Amino acid sequence: MWIRGERMTPKKEDYLKIIFELGGMKKKVSNKQISIGLNVAAASVSEMVNKLVKEGLADHTPYAGISLTKKGVKVAEDLIRTHRLWETFLVEKLGYELFEVHDDAEVLEHVASDKLIDKLxxxxxxxxxxxxxxxxxxxxxxxxxxxxxxxxxxxxxxxVEVDRFIDNHELLTYINDIHLSLGDKVKVVDKAPFDGPISLIMVQTGETTTIGYNAAHYIFVK
Structure with a gap:
């Protein structure tokens, strides 16, 4: 993919996408959130954040976090659109499971022209x-x-109702294993101390389950 005539590395694209997914268009996202979302070391996040700021794609406030600039939002929207269209195609037309789509969608998004994406x-x-x-x-x-x-x-x-999941292979595999789906209504029963798991009741079935502390930060609800 690209920034309208500029070259961009896949790693940099991943950072823009995760910041967008975490709400970085309108609020500050912490380095820790990015680190967990991308499964990368904190030092790597700091290094990339500095690059994004220098290129005018993001703003960073010490101890508060990072948000996307207007330019960064536009680039992230283009990347997100392309990636998610391929994910939709792979699941709906080729029968991929949700946790399987990320890697192939990542490959496809880097070879697709604007015309192809519009046709898709x-x-x-x-x-x-x-x-x-x-x-x-x-x-x-x-x-x-x-x-x-x-x-x-x-x-x-x-x-609450489960509304969306972050596009992370390990998270989506975990979600698949515990049989949590979009649209499920869940009742929070207990939150264990010291970053322990969250206990839930599945409203539709009455079954109980637990969600890991880190995973719960990447499951969005309404």
């Missing part, structure tokens, strides 16, 4: 969301704002 968008009948619940910008760049409330923020006794 039409072929898929203008989808608004990808298989893990993330928005897909339209041809004119419009889209509804995503939920940025995480399961980790919900207090015991509250009932």
């Amino acid at each position: 968008y039409d072929f898929l009948e203008e989808p608004k969301e990808c298989p893990h619940g993330g928005v897909i910008p339209s041809k004119d760049g419009s889209y509804e704002e995503e939920s940025h409330t995480t399961l980790s923020e919900i207090e015991p006794g509250q009932i």
Whole structure:
């Protein structure tokens, strides 16, 4: 992929995408959130954040976090649109499981022209969301704002609906293993101290399950 005539590394693209997914268009995202989301060391995050700031793609406030600039948002939207369209195609048309799509979608997004992506968008009948619940910008760049409330923020006794998952292979594999799906309604029963697991009741079935502390920060609810 590219920034309208400029070359961009896949690693840099991944950072822009994760910052976007975590809500960095409108709020500050912490280095820790990025580190966990991309499975990279904290030092690597700091190094890349500095590069993004120097290139005018992001703003960084010490101890507060990083957000995307107007230029960064535009680039991230283009990247997100391309990646999520390929994920949608792989799941809906080729029968991929959700946790399988990321790597192949990553390859496909780097070889697709704007014309091909527009054709793919039409072929898929203008989808608004990808298989893990993330928005897909339209041809004119419009889209509804995503939920940025995480399961980790919900207090015991509250009932919420699972709205989307971060596009992370390990997380999506974990979600598949515990049989959690978009649209599931869950009641938070207990939050163990010292970053322990969160206990849930599946409202539709009455079954109980637990979600790891880190994973709960990448499951968005409404």
